[in-house]
Amino acid sequence: MVNFSLEGKVALVTGASYGIGFAIASAYARAGATIVFNDLKQEMVDNGIASYAAQGIKAHGYVCDVTNENQVNEMVAKIEKEVGVIDILVNNAGIIKRIPMIEMTAAEFRQVIDVDLNAPFIVAKAVLPSMIKKGAGKIINICSMMSELGRETVSAYAAAKGGLKMLTRNIASEYGEYNIQCNGIGPGYIATPQTAPLRTPGHPFNSFIIAKTPAARWGTTEDLEGPAIFLASEASDFVNGHVLYVDGGILAYIGKQPQ
Numbered sequence: 069m070v071n072f073s074l075e076g077k078v079a080l081v082t083g084a085s086y087g088i089g090f091a092i093a094s095a096y097a098r099a100g101a102t103i104v105f106n107d108l109k110q111e112m113v114d115n116g117i118a119s120y121a122a123q124g125i126k127a128h129g130y131v132c133d134v135t136n137e138n139q140v141n142e143m144v145a146k147i148e149k150e151v152g153v154i155d156i157l158v159n160n161a162g163i164i165k166r167i168p169m170i171e172m173t174a175a176e177f178r179q180v181i182d183v184d185l186n187a188p189f190i191v192a193k194a195v196l197p198s199m200i201k202k203g204a205g206k207i208i209n210i211c212s213m214m215s216e217l218g219r220e221t222v223s224a225y226a227a228a229k230g231g232l233k234m235l236t237r238n239i240a241s242e243y244g245e246y247n248i249q250c251n252g253i254g255p256g257y258i259a260t261p262q263t264a265p266l267r268t269p270g271h272p273f274n275s276f277i278i279a280k281t282p283a284a285r286w287g288t289t290e291d292l293e294g295p296a297i298f299l300a301s302e303a304s305d306f307v308n309g310h311v312l313y314v315d316g317g318i319l320a321y322i323g324k325q326p327q
């Protein structure tokens with residue numbers, strides 16, 4: 069019988085007070101995992117804990133900037149002491165800056181790379197030693213359509229998410245022999261605070277994305293829950309270095325011709 073259960077597992081989902089991370093962590097809790105998450109500010113962590121509690125989930129929250137290696141190492145050590153060894157890591161925390169490239173400063177570019185690419189490296193590096201010792205582990209990096217495609221104004225984000233796809237493949241290559249699987253999830257366009265500016269009524273991007281998506285709708289965070297459970301469970305123990313695109317078919321589709 070294929071095992072999709074996460075019973076007895078400790079899952080760390082970064083940046084999971086709300087949005088995609090919150091949905092994935094909640095799904096993991098319903099599949100039996102103990103949930104750990106972090107956010108930048110205590111207020112956001114507190115809000116997150118309350119949101120999980122409202123779903124009947126006892127989540128463990130930590131304040132940590134995932135771009136800060138000292139903070140990450142301290143958080144992982146605290147989690148291992150207070151909750152347990154991390155079995156599942158979801159590198160979810162991320163930012164985007166939508167600025168035409170020639171108007172973007174190098175500092176702005178670096179900030180996006182720092183959160184969306186350097187931080188997944190830092191957090192994965194912090195959890196891998198215990199996974200190696202345990203002889204098992206799951207790392208899931210939240211990639212993007214921009215791991216495959218470019219578009220105006222998101223040069224830093226696309227560079228980061230393209231790099232994250234290759235970091236995913238490299239972790240899989242380097243640590244697969246320890247029964248550690250590292251895969252990516254590439255969400256399509258999902259209705260969260262991050263895409264709220266693109267979904268304002270009448271925004272041209274709204275109709276554009278619906279025309280580009282065979283499913284003819286924006287994705288929801290619920291659409292990601294099953295794929296995330298699959299990649300965190302024993303059901304995917306021979307899946308490694310793969311990016312699972314959950315995009316309603318965007319990457320397969322040239323787009324609807326204008327009517």
Ligand code: NAP
Binds near residue numbers: 082183
């Ligand atoms: P979101 O609503 O903007 O949430 C991002 C989360 O990351 C927030 O909780 C944020 O905390 C946290 N975060 C940002 N920088 C951080 C840092 N330095 N340290 C710790 N936490 C940090 O984003 P989302 O839409 O849920 O997206 C989550 C992930 O999915 C991101 O990696 C994003 O690139 C990716 N993704 C999103 C979509 C989409 O359509 N929404 C599609 C593909 C991929 P604060 O609130 O405190 O800033």
Ligand code: GCO
Binds near residue numbers: 164214257258263
């Ligand atoms: C954008 C969007 C996208 C989504 C997502 C698509 O401005 O193009 O924010 O980048 O966030 O990454 O997979």
